[in-house]
Amino acid sequence: MSEIIKVAMPKGRIYKKASALFREAGIQIPTDVDESRKLVVPLPEIGMEFILAKPVDVPTYVEYGVADIGIVGKDVLMEESRDVYELLDLGIARCRMSVIALPAWKPGIHQRVATKYPNVASQYFRERGQQVEVIKLNGSIELAPLIGLADRIVDMVETGQTLRENGLVELESMFEITSRLVANRVSYRMKNAEIQAVCDALAKAITAKNV
């Protein structure tokens, strides 16, 4: 008998896109499990159990093996540096991580950068020889330059609407971001056939979408 695969799924904007991709891959998962308050959803009929997690926590659950696989944005993987296998680029929830400022921004002596991604931002500016003070925020990052907390921000840009509505400009695009399928290293060995089957089915669905 094949083993149950535990899947850490991010609540929020990735869930609908990821669950649609699973269904295109022939894995019939419900569309609306993220709308209830139930956090562990057993789906024995398809040999899976879904763990509905905050996106930033998905790599932690997978590293510790309480989830065998997970779906997570590349932005979170870069920031969290968890020891997980990155198996597949799902090509969903596409956006970019950028450096953003008010149009009048000029390099100054003491530069402050606000972001939800302090590790990624620190490394990015360090590699470019720019000395900056990085300030961690947890949301509405665009506020920081508007009210004088920081000169620049590092944040996600998708449609650009948030920037336009707040009179901000994108100075540099740092990284293209998509969601990834990741696996726990031990699970990948112990449940290899089951995990590889999910990975192959998703890869086939992605290829079918792109032709």
Ligand SMILES: Nc1ncnc2c1ncn2[C@@H]1O[C@H](COP(=O)(O)OP(=O)(O)OP(=O)(O)O)[C@@H](O)[C@H]1O
């Ligand atoms: N416009 C966007 N803004 C932010 N993230 C986006 C965007 N579009 C796609 N993404 C991707 O979606 C992922 C999850 O975004 P979501 O907003 O659901 O998470 P979150 O900000 O951690 O949620 P919460 O605020 O509930 O903790 C991001 O990590 C990123 O990979």
Ligand SMILES: O=P(O)(O)OC[C@H]1O[C@H](OP(=O)(O)OP(=O)(O)O)[C@H](O)[C@@H]1O
């Ligand atoms: O280019 P756009 O399509 O406007 O998308 C980008 C915005 O979306 C995200 O914010 P989110 O909605 O997650 O809210 P938050 O700022 O509270 O994290 C991100 O942090 C940007 O603010």
